[in-house]
Amino acid sequence: MNKFTLQLVSVGSLAVLLSGCSLFFTDHSDDYQDVAKTHSSLESPEGSTPSKDALVIPNEDAIADLVPAKPFVTPRAPFIFHPMVAVGVVEKEDAIEFSVPTNKDQAKRVVTDFLTALYGEGKSIASQTDDQITSIAFDFHPQGWWASLYSKITRLYPAKTVFAFSFTESEDKTLVRIQFRDEVQDAEVGPWMTPVENSDAHTIAVRLWGTFGRQLNQSSAYLSNQNDASSYPIWVDHHGLYGIRLNDASQSGLETTLNAAGIYLVPGADNVLAPVSPEKIARVGDVIDFSIPTGSGETQKLFNVRRRNLDDVSWDLREYSYKITEQKAGKFLMIDVSSVEQPEDPEVVSFHFAQRFLSN
Numbered sequence: 001m002n003k004f005t006l007q008l009v010s011v012g013s014l015a016v017l018l019s020g021c022s023l024f025f026t027d028h029s030d031d032y033q034d035v036a037k038t039h040s041s042l043e044s045p046e047g048s049t050p051s052k053d054a055l056v057i058p059n060e061d062a063i064a065d066l067v068p069a070k071p072f073v074t075p076r077a078p079f080i081f082h083p084m085v086a087v088g089v090v091e092k093e094d095a096i097e098f099s100v101p102t103n104k105d106q107a108k109r110v111v112t113d114f115l116t117a118l119y120g121e122g123k124s125i126a127s128q129t130d131d132q133i134t135s136i137a138f139d140f141h142p143q144g145w146w147a148s149l150y151s152k153i154t155r156l157y158p159a160k161t162v163f164a165f166s167f168t169e170s171e172d173k174t175l176v177r178i179q180f181r182d183e184v185q186d187a188e189v190g191p192w193m194t195p196v197e198n199s200d201a202h203t204i205a206v207r208l209w210g211t212f213g214r215q216l217n218q219s220s221a222y223l224s225n226q227n228d229a230s231s232y233p234i235w236v237d238h239h240g241l242y243g244i245r246l247n248d249a250s251q252s253g254l255e256t257t258l259n260a261a262g263i264y265l266v267p268g269a270d271n272v273l274a275p276v277s278p279e280k281i282a283r284v285g286d287v288i289d290f291s292i293p294t295g296s297g298e299t300q301k302l303f304n305v306r307r308r309n310l311d312d313v314s315w316d317l318r319e320y321s322y323k324i325t326e327q328k329a330g331k332f333l334m335i336d337v338s339s340v341e342q343p344e345d346p347e348v349v350s351f352h353f354a355q356r357f358l359s360n
Contacts, residue, residue, distance in 0.1 A: 080325060081235035081243045081332055084213030089355065095194050096205050098176040100212050104169040107176055108133065110215050111165050114208055126162070135163040137183050140200045157185040161201055164192060176212075178205050199345060206351040210236040234354045235332065240347045242354040249324055249331040257333075261356040266319055273335070275316040275356065282310060282317040315349045 044051065057063070088099030100107050115124040115135050127134045137160035143151065151157050159182035166177040179192040180201040195201035214236050235243050246257060258265060258273060266272040266281070274281050286307045291299040310318060321336045335353050337346040 080327055081237050081245075081329075082214050083217050083235055083329070084210070084232055085217045086232050087209055087212045087216075089209060091196060092194065094192065095177045095179045096196065098178070098209060098212060100174045100176055100216070101172065102174060102216055104131070104167045104174045106216075107167055107174040107212075108165075110212055111176070111208070113215075114211050115163075118204070131167050133165045133167075135165075137162050155186065157187075159184045161198065161204075163201070163204070178208070199348075203345040203347050206345075206348050207240050209351065210240055210242065233357055241337065241350040243325075243332040243334050244354070244357050245329070246324070246331050246333055254324070254333070257357075263353075263356060269319075271322050272319050273322055274319040275353070280317065281319050282307065282313040283319075284309060315344050315352060 085101055087101070090097045090099070100110075111133055112125065115133075118124065119136070119138065124136055125133060126136045139158070139160050141158065143158060162181055162183055164179045164181075168175040168177070178195055180195050180198060181190050181192050182198075183189055195205040213232075213234070233245050235245055237243065244257070246253065248254070248256070255265060262275065264274050264277055266274055266278050284307055290305045291301045294300050307313075315337075320339075323334050323336070325332050325334050335350065337349040337353070
């Protein structure tokens with residue numbers, strides 16, 4: 001058998017293999033399509049109830065009729081803000097003091113629970129006496145692996161924050177004095193200072209102020225009392241931000257409330273306010289002085305530049321958007337401080353605004 005005949009036989013054999021047996025046998029796979037349907041009627045016994053093909057829905061008479069669909073409305077949270085009691089605040093040179101309307105034991109219990117929630121698992125109190133609580137060292141900025149390795153090699157460790165709370169009971173109030181200090185591994189311990197000197201410590205002190213105000217207000221603990229209107233104008237939400245309850249939410253009433261607190265509405269902008277008059281607001285693009293320190297506590301101007309961002313601008317020189325939200329207890333002024341990341345924490349800025357409404 002020559003080569004050509006072998007190739008021809010191979011191709012033929014492959015064609016027969018691929019086509020199966022359909023070349024030699026009839027394919028009946030589609031015969032069912034041409035088969036006539038058979039139909040036989042069901043013969044029921046004599047005297048039986050005639051059958052019928054119908055959908056039976058249980059308790060159909062108890063189902064309400066279909067009503068036209070309405071546009072979906074996002075449910076509104078019923079309790080955005082929670083009432084607070086009046087907690088006085090005094091900033092001393094070396095501490096922040098809260099005047100808490102409760103006895104010493106209750107004040108210590110609130111601080112203990114607050115530190116436990118702040119630390120999470122484990123022991124959050126290093127030492128405790130009858131009139132003082134000292135916390136463990138909190139690490140608010142945990143190091144990553146590379147930073148931790150660098151610290152081990154260079155022996156330069158980050159500072160951790162320790163808080164001290166002292167309690168002095170007087171009549172029906174307790175004076176809670178708050179201080180902090182930085183502790184660094186293998187370094188000398190620094191002095192106790194006011195939390196205002198450290199952004200993390202200041203945020204914790206502000207958060208504790210809101211915790212005292214809410215925890216000591218009994219209506220905050222029971223949902224049945226959440227609709228009660230508190231005479232104290234400052235309310236707090238679960239993020240630690242503060243809202244101002246408005247007695248008069250009209251435009252004229254809002255302007256009166258803001259003016260009494262030393263806050264201004266920004267003309268030409270919708271729902272924008274500022275803690276300073278509009279001409280003093282710092283904005284991106286403003287021409288400012290570029291100065292350098294001279295070493296004697298003074299600065300020397302070199303030239304003018306345009307402001308590229310607001311990172312170095314104090315909270316009271318910025319503008320903020322606001323809105324008025326409503327819950328069952330009334331209408332509240334919400335000032336949006338979320339845009340503030342430097343140099344102060346949004347919770348601290350919200351606290352500053354709240355104090356404006358208490359000092360008028």
